[in-house]
Amino acid sequence: MPSSLNVVIACGGTGGHLFPGIAVAEEMRRRGHTVTLLISEKKVDAQASSKYGDLDFRTIPAIAKPATFSIKMVPFMAKMWQTIGQCKKILKELNADAVLGMGGFTSLAPVYAAHKLGLKSFVHDSNALPGKANRLTSRWCNAVFLGLEEASSYFPNSKVVITGTPVRSELTKLPSRDDAAAKWKLNPELKTILVMGGSQGAKQLNTVVATTASAMPDVQFLHLTGNRDFDRVNELAAAHPNHHVVSFCDDMPSAYAASDLTICRSGASSLSEISYLEMASILVPYPYAADDHQTKNAEVFADAGAALLRQEADLDSGSLLADLTQILFESNQLAEMAEKSASIAIKDAASQICGAIESA
Numbered sequence: 208m209p210s211s212l213n214v215v216i217a218c219g220g221t222g223g224h225l226f227p228g229i230a231v232a233e234e235m236r237r238r239g240h241t242v243t244l245l246i247s248e249k250k251v252d253a254q255a256s257s258k259y260g261d262l263d264f265r266t267i268p269a270i271a272k273p274a275t276f277s278i279k280m281v282p283f284m285a286k287m288w289q290t291i292g293q294c295k296k297i298l299k300e301l302n303a304d305a306v307l308g309m310g311g312f313t314s315l316a317p318v319y320a321a322h323k324l325g326l327k328s329f330v331h332d333s334n335a336l337p338g339k340a341n342r343l344t345s346r347w348c349n350a351v352f353l354g355l356e357e358a359s360s361y362f363p364n365s366k367v368v369i370t371g372t373p374v375r376s377e378l379t380k381l382p383s384r385d386d387a388a389a390k391w392k393l394n395p396e397l398k399t400i401l402v403m404g405g406s407q408g409a410k411q412l413n414t415v416v417a418t419t420a421s422a423m424p425d426v427q428f429l430h431l432t433g434n435r436d437f438d439r440v441n442e443l444a445a446a447h448p449n450h451h452v453v454s455f456c457d458d459m460p461s462a463y464a465a466s467d468l469t470i471c472r473s474g475a476s477s478l479s480e481i482s483y484l485e486m487a488s489i490l491v492p493y494p495y496a497a498d499d500h501q502t503k504n505a506e507v508f509a510d511a512g513a514a515l516l517r518q519e520a521d522l523d524s525g526s527l528l529a530d531l532t533q534i535l536f537e538s539n540q541l542a543e544m545a546e547k548s549a550s551i552a553i554k555d556a557a558s559q560i561c562g563a564i565e566s567a
């Protein structure tokens with residue numbers, strides 16, 4: 208491949224695809240390559256990418272495969288076919304050398320288009336149980352980059368490179384705890400829990416956290432509810448000054464820097480960030496995630512002793528209160544979990560991915 212590459216990174220659909228894609232884009236640019244990111248037209252992509260005005264973004268249609276094989280497959284296939292055509296045009300116009308898909312059916316179209324045009328193509332999967340789109344896409348790829356070793360049995364051995372999942376560069380340098388606490392109007396002296404309810408609906412988790420916060424006045428909660436549940440949780444939190452509610456956080460470095468422990472879904476980007484930042488966590492997998500892949504992700508962390516795995520169906524404020532009291536006040540568990548969390552991280556993931564693309 209030429210020494211200066213035109214690389215296209217398809218990373219639309221969710222924060223879990225977008226942020227690792229941005230991290231690779233930043234590293235590619237640092238190495239002197241030209242990068243274009245393909246994102247979807249969804250609001251979440253627009254919201255999350257708006258901070259990265261110096262990167263080149265283009266939109267392509269968001270594509271989700273119907274959950275079951277039904278008549279809905281017909282418009283899905285038609286949209287896929289049309290988007291592949293659109294992607295071929297974009298790749299030719301950009302004079303692309305290589306395409307990296309970060310997962311989901313939205314990135315299948317650009318990777319397939321690259322394959323048809325004879326370009327180098329790659330896919331990254333960050334989950335312990337890889338998605339269907341990536342398993343399909345991988346057959347057209349030169350290499351498959353994996354966030355977690357547990358996923359490797361789903362792909363041909365010869366294509367697999369364990370790279371880890373990159374975190375955004377802004378997370379590589381956190382503000383001080385005092386500055387971060389000031390930003391969120393928190394007391395830096397108090398133990399602080401970061402709760403990431405998630406964009407996909409976490410009503411029960413959010414409610415349990417609100418009740419638990421009311422029973423722990425000496426602990427602070429910085430609670431990211433997602434846009435949909437903000438008004439309801441904000442109302443529940445109104446009577447409790449230790450419960451700080453935010454809908455979408457566009458300053459994750461200070462959210463993490465202000466916190467001692469995270470309660471969150473076990474989406475792969477959240478997990479890569481937590482381990483990169485060497486934090487302990489309580490993981491509550493999103494129960495409706497495809498093939499329950501979030502439980503598989505959480506198991507990697509729980510088995511390593513880095514996290515407690517709690518299924519949403521079993522979660523109530525009594526058990527969460529007991530877990531938090533034990534971790535924060537009755538043991539050395541917080542420090543031990545943080546150490547185990549650090550041991551899972553692959554801190555130079557973006558660099559490993561760029562190096563593998565350069566040398567393909």
Ligand SMILES: CC(=O)N[C@H]1[C@@H](OP(=O)(O)OP(=O)(O)OC[C@H]2O[C@@H](n3ccc(=O)[nH]c3=O)[C@H](O)[C@@H]2O)O[C@H](CO)[C@@H](O)[C@@H]1O
Pocket residue numbers: 221222223224226310333334403405406407431433454455456457459472473474475476477478480493496497500501
């Ligand atoms: C419901 C579902 O199927 N989610 C999947 C989706 O990730 P999904 O995007 O839901 O979740 P992830 O944990 O992977 O990523 C969330 C990202 O959003 C950021 N964040 C969060 C809250 C906020 O207010 N501000 C903010 O910036 C987090 O720091 C993180 O970078 O794709 C991932 C990668 O395939 C999967 O592992 C997840 O299981």
